[in-house]
Amino acid sequence: MSEKAPWITYRPELKVLDCTVRDGGLINAHRFSDDFVRAVYDACIAAGIDYMEIGYKNSKKTFPVERFGPWRHCDEADLQRVVGDHDAEATGLKLAAMADAGKSDWQTDIVPATESPLSVIRVAFYAHQVSEAVDMMRHAAELGYETTANLMAVSNITDVEIDTVLEAVADSPASTMVIVDSFGHLYREQVDRLYRTYAAALAGTGKEVGIHAHNNLQLAFANTIEAIILGCNRVDATMFGFGRGAGNCHTELLLGFLRNPKFDVRPIIEVIQHHILPLRQEIEWGPLLPYNITGQLNQHPRAAIEWREGPTPDDFLAFYDKVVSEI
Amino acid sequence: MSEKAPWITYRPELKVLDCTVRDGGLINAHRFSDDFVRAVYDACIAAGIDYMEIGYKNSKKTFPVERFGPWRHCDEADLQRVVGDHDAEATGLKLAAMADAGKSDWQTDIVPATESPLSVIRVAFYAHQVSEAVDMMRHAAELGYETTANLMAVSNITDVEIDTVLEAVADSPASTMVIVDSFGHLYREQVDRLYRTYAAALAGTGKEVGIHAHNNLQLAFANTIEAIILGCNRVDATMFGFGRGAGNCHTELLLGFLRNPKFDVRPIIEVIQHHILPLRQEIEWGPLLPYNITGQLNQHPRAAIEWREGPTPDDFLAFYDKVVSEI
Numbered sequence: 014m015s016e017k018a019p020w021i022t023y024r025p026e027l028k029v030l031d032c033t034v035r036d037g038g039l040i041n042a043h044r045f046s047d048d049f050v051r052a053v054y055d056a057c058i059a060a061g062i063d064y065m066e067i068g069y070k071n072s073k074k075t076f077p078v079e080r081f082g083p084w085r086h087c088d089e090a091d092l093q094r095v096v097g098d099h100d101a102e103a104t105g106l107k108l109a110a111m112a113d114a115g116k117s118d119w120q121t122d123i124v125p126a127t128e129s130p131l132s133v134i135r136v137a138f139y140a141h142q143v144s145e146a147v148d149m150m151r152h153a154a155e156l157g158y159e160t161t162a163n164l165m166a167v168s169n170i171t172d173v174e175i176d177t178v179l180e181a182v183a184d185s186p187a188s189t190m191v192i193v194d195s196f197g198h199l200y201r202e203q204v205d206r207l208y209r210t211y212a213a214a215l216a217g218t219g220k221e222v223g224i225h226a227h228n229n230l231q232l233a234f235a236n237t238i239e240a241i242i243l244g245c246n247r248v249d250a251t252m253f254g255f256g257r258g259a260g261n262c263h264t265e266l267l268l269g270f271l272r273n274p275k276f277d278v279r280p281i282i283e284v285i286q287h288h289i290l291p292l293r294q295e296i297e298w299g300p301l302l303p304y305n306i307t308g309q310l311n312q313h314p315r316a317a318i319e320w321r322e323g324p325t326p327d328d329f330l331a332f333y334d335k336v337v338s339e340i
Numbered sequence: 341m342s343e344k345a346p347w348i349t350y351r352p353e354l355k356v357l358d359c360t361v362r363d364g365g366l367i368n369a370h371r372f373s374d375d376f377v378r379a380v381y382d383a384c385i386a387a388g389i390d391y392m393e394i395g396y397k398n399s400k401k402t403f404p405v406e407r408f409g410p411w412r413h414c415d416e417a418d419l420q421r422v423v424g425d426h427d428a429e430a431t432g433l434k435l436a437a438m439a440d441a442g443k444s445d446w447q448t449d450i451v452p453a454t455e456s457p458l459s460v461i462r463v464a465f466y467a468h469q470v471s472e473a474v475d476m477m478r479h480a481a482e483l484g485y486e487t488t489a490n491l492m493a494v495s496n497i498t499d500v501e502i503d504t505v506l507e508a509v510a511d512s513p514a515s516t517m518v519i520v521d522s523f524g525h526l527y528r529e530q531v532d533r534l535y536r537t538y539a540a541a542l543a544g545t546g547k548e549v550g551i552h553a554h555n556n557l558q559l560a561f562a563n564t565i566e567a568i569i570l571g572c573n574r575v576d577a578t579m580f581g582f583g584r585g586a587g588n589c590h591t592e593l594l595l596g597f598l599r600n601p602k603f604d605v606r607p608i609i610e611v612i613q614h615h616i617l618p619l620r621q622e623i624e625w626g627p628l629l630p631y632n633i634t635g636q637l638n639q640h641p642r643a644a645i646e647w648r649e650g651p652t653p654d655d656f657l658a659f660y661d662k663v664v665s666e667i
Contacts, residue, residue: 020527200347201565235562238528269636286657309596330613
């Protein structure tokens with residue numbers, strides 16, 4: 014890679030994960046049509062995306078099928094119906110599902126990898142759940158999956174908690190530890206600090222560092238670029254930034270930035286045009302001012318989401334006064 | 341300033357310029373009501389903003405008064421009507437106007453600084469206009485103004501052109517040389533490179549480096565942060581990102597990031613609430629997908645603006661195909 018103008022060259026080992034269906038589904042309880050999921054899947058293959066996260070492997074007790082669509086659970090029958098006999102090698106696309114510590118019946122719901130189109134289980138957890146998370150990764154790894162460790166809400170915990178999690182992950186089968194900015198709070202210097210901490214703790218293990226950014230401060234794409242510059246080789250994005258609240262790093266921006274000629278942004282724009290833009294008629298996401306405020310305050314975007322669903326969604330000043338008065 | 345967590349400390353010498361009226365006026369030919377301009381002015385003072393750019397000092401021949409509002413020309417009578425006997429010292433706010441090389445009757449239209457509420461003339465120019473720009477800055481400096489050199493469209497010229505401009509500016513009375521990303525094309529590493537080039541060329545002159553970012557790639561705020569981290573002490577922003585095409589770095593995000601206690605974001609949110617949001621009913625701006633495309637291609641956003649005013653503004657795929665087929 015050129016040192017002179019690194020932004021026009023590329024690292025072949027950098028892999029993109031599109032989590033449009035998994036992360037975006039948090040807005041609509043994962044009630045997507047099969048056509049929608051298939052369109053995203055086809056676009057991922059056509060665009061040269063490396064991983065597609067197609068949903069959650071979460072519990073039907075916590076998320077009953079009456080209220081949540083199939084991509085909250087990723088039953089093998091649902092996967093089979095939409096992606097058929099998915100061939101990761103032939104398509105160049107690996108399918109992933111996320112399992113949340115504390116919300117997944119992972120002991121019973123994950124079948125051996127050879128019986129599933131999925132090849133990756135990403136384990137999402139809060140710091141205090143790290144022991145279950147490591148158990149989940151061990152279990153999934155024994156079943157033949159690649160696994161990743163996604164420590165959520167990292168902007169809200171202490172350095173010593175992060176260090177303890179990293180020690181546990183270093184000894185786990187995880188291929189990747191992901192910097193997850195759940196609240197969209199991180200600035201560039203904080204991303205740097207976290208990247209260096211993660212990379213130092215995992216040095217010698219062969220594990221990669223990933224990034225999953227949220228767009229509360231209009232920094233999801235920028236923070237993803239920053240992590241890439243530092244050496245991050247696993248990056249998450251969603252098409253048109255589709256995702257709860259402020260949304261995510263945009264897949265189409267990311268592919269436009271990456272110079273690996275295997276990537277093609279046109280299929281992404283096509284699926285945005287035909288499948289994502291229509292969703293905007295009924296669903297809102299993006300870095301609106303209330304999300305700017307919760308992001309800068311290092312708060313969960315919950316209050317902003319509720320405000321946008323309330324009686325005066327456009328009264329940003331009242332939202333600001335409410336939030337500031339409560340801290 | 342702390343080296344450990346520099347994002348929670350501040351540099352007192354860092355100054356913010358709000359160019360909502362000047363840059364935003366490019367959308368509506370500077371036809372703002374006096375109330376609007378006064379509201380922005382009051383908010384700048386209340387928020388602790390250092391400079392407010394209130395419009396252009398441009399030619400009435402090029403921009404006839406029948407078609408352009410008063411803030412394209414900043415006649416002293418118009419300034420007087422809105423800001424009265426503005427007192428820069430008492431308010432902490434300096435007023436600036438921009439003059440474009442090639443489009444300004446600067447020899448006749450700029451009155452002595454002692455007779456105007458303006459204290460800064462920012463000179464905008466393309467590389468080939470640098471000689472006129474230096475003449476303009478000399479003239480304005482002789483009249484008692486602080487001046488700045490704003491080399492536009494820097495992503496579209498060669499390193500040797502940049503070096504030549506910097507040599508000329510180093511010998512000029514300009515207080516500041518601004519990195520102007522007119523096409524919203526720059527990535528973080530390019531901002532770094534330009535900052536270092538500008539700072540090296542101006543070393544020892546006492547001049548500051550500024551940044552004026554556009555949001556085509558959702559990177560205006562991020563690139564502004566980057567420039568600040570590197571040492572940039574003059575930063576431009578507009579309220580709610582108001583500006584032509586993809587818009588600008590958002591003043592409210594920037595003030596939320598800066599830790600100088602003199603800044604207060606609430607007056608900015610207030611003016612957004614009461615004066616900027618109503619404009620959105622009739623005017624569009626922001627980092628829409630067509631601007632992503634022109635930004636990544638290092639093109640003027642003109643084609644994207646025209647597309648959004650055409651018969652199929654939401655057909656992003658057709659816009660992509662059109663633009664790609666034409667390069």
